[in-house]
Amino acid sequence: MQNPPPGPPPGGQPPSYPPPGGQQPGYPPPGYQPPAASGIDKKTGAVLSYLLWWITGIIFLFVGKGDPDVKFHAAQSTVFFGSISIIGFILREVSIFTGGGLSVLISLVSFAIWLFGVVVWVMCLLRANSGGGARFEVPLVGGVVTPYAEQLANAVS
8 A cells, every 4th residue: 555645635625724723733722821930820829829828828939939920929928817827826825814804805806807817818719719810919908918028029039
């Protein structure tokens, strides 16, 4: 059996180039964003930056340092959730050393701050996921947190 001669198939048109739809084989689809130098994409890096509050924030400051948006999310997570954790710790310690009604009041304030942190945490996870890793300010306190997050993100290289 012989190989067919080069050229279009007998009785047909030569294959069109580029193929229908304009997509060439072996090339990524339109709109594809390659992963950052760390090997993760913006969306995944942003969501993971908030996942375990300030702990993953610190981790992704260094893991995602090749992508400025991931680094911003990590810095924002570190600043906001680190602050919530420190304030909660201080209030719990103060409530131990105070007595009576003041201790109960301080404990309620500590719980309210923790609950606020959980609500903001869920909002950050949802916005990071739905926004594809785009930057956003932390709800309600973004004006205070964002400048510090920018400073922290710029300090890590």
